[in-house]
Amino acid sequence: MTSASKVNFTVTPLLRIAYEEHGTASGDPIVLLHGFPYDPRTFDEVAPVLAQRGYRVIVPYLRGYGPTRFNEPAIARTGQQAALAQDLLDLMDTLDIPQAALCGYDWGGRAACIVAALWPERVRCLVTGDGYNLQDIPRSTEPLDPQTEHRLWYQYYFHTARGVEGLKRNRRELCQLLWQLWSPTWKRGEELYRLSAPSFDNPDFVEVVIHSYRHRFMYAPGDPTLEWMEEKLAEQPKISVPSISLCGADDGVGPPPEDDEDAGHFSGFYERRVLPGVGHNIPQEAPQATVKALLDLLER
Template sequence: MALLAPLLYVRTSMLDIAYETHGPLDGEPVILLHGFPYDPRAYDAIAPPLAERGYRVLVPYLRGYGPTRFIHDQVLRSGQQAALAKDLLDFMDALAIPRATLAGYDWGGRAACIVAALWPQRVRALVSGDGYNIQDIAQSTAPRQPETEHRLWYQYYFHTQRGVDGLTANRRELCELLWSLWSPTWSAGPSLYEQTAPSFDNPDFVEVVIHSYRHRFMYAPGDPALESIEQALAQQPAITVPSISLCGADDGVGPPSEEDEDAVHFSGVYQRRVLPGVGHNIPQEAPQATLDALLELLA
């Protein structure tokens, strides 16, 4: 059964961000960020133990998911990496959080990595699913090994009108397929999917997802208001805050390499942990390992 947590909203310049909150308001803040195609249910086994230890835990719905809504019709429904990071920064500003520990994977890990890299004074520590998640867009169109290209089929599908129509018509079925392909050894996944699937009924879900996967390949322009952030990210900035990278050994979309190719991007205290029997949805598949990493950094 999904955890029932208070659902609150905070307004930024673009969004009414819905978020779940646990623990005391005066506790040290920890922000937990989900990815695609997931939602805050990924942290149901992690947020309560953190709250019990006195931390203020916040779990927002990303743009395009669940009850989070854009506040203006004219705003580009961007899914680019700079938009996700700006949302996180704006979320912290709106709640007057000067500094927080961040944990995220997939899209949420990207937002967390970017804020940690560009605004390190705002981040005490970072737990990142699959290491350095900042996209190198300039290199995005270079061919990859055939096995990798095969795993990215859904991204190429989203580059077409057929993909737009398919995601629109079959969003729940398509996302359920991705769950199974990306976490092939997660036996509990199928029974938990229906707790998360309603988050994909957000009216902006399809547009945000499509833009995300087109922008990263330079097939769609970004939001001009975010261009300065994208330019900074093009330099592939290092992450200096204390960090732990958690990688699922059975990840069906981005299996970890034997050598840690991301280590060069972390210039502070850094560890990489490969988790046997874990796929792409790291916090929901390996809540204890995720909680342990957070508590180690918070100690």
């Protein structure tokens, strides 16, 4: 944790969400959302800069990470995309934020994209890691090209009982391996990984992660109360809010194609920026580019 950050908590219908806040409460709000397997440390060089510009910056720990906890033992530890989006909406509601700029990647980018697509009035602008992050679950069982399938090995591993036990026993080693594979040219990964690794000791981490990677392939049922949202997401709704997509040119899990295949999913202002020498952990590897994208949208 940075010396300027402090963990706060807010209680939503399902979670006691831990979050870090930078800046003043009167500033225009920005919510920064991490992915798997990362945590708020990914924004340590982003949030303070935005706060210095007068913004109120909220950086939550997603469900299953760090100090965030479910309110009751009986609540299902789901990791599906609709749950992440609902968590973001609930967070904004409990913090009395009617509208915010959103920035996220991986799981956090998915939550941000969903809220931007279905509740555009809640989103001032969007910076998304790797473009349109809504899962197309009805088509998820269609085979992809062999190179892409190879990069998704960890997802298929999590579909098995062996993978569940492997994540339980070796969560820190496995997540560190993913950092290395997904950001192969990043020199600070080993140094900074130790700051995020404790967040994976959350007692719900394994269950939430396993459900996330099974649900997206229709190998696990979702929360029935969120089925209406999943049905809307199956229609692949367009995102109308002003958006910038940041893509790491060296992303080891989802390298950006030469042609932007996501542009058709955005109906408002949209720009894709491919970042040379950057892998999957975009905000931590390229904090200046992340800040610039947000300010370009907020101050345009």
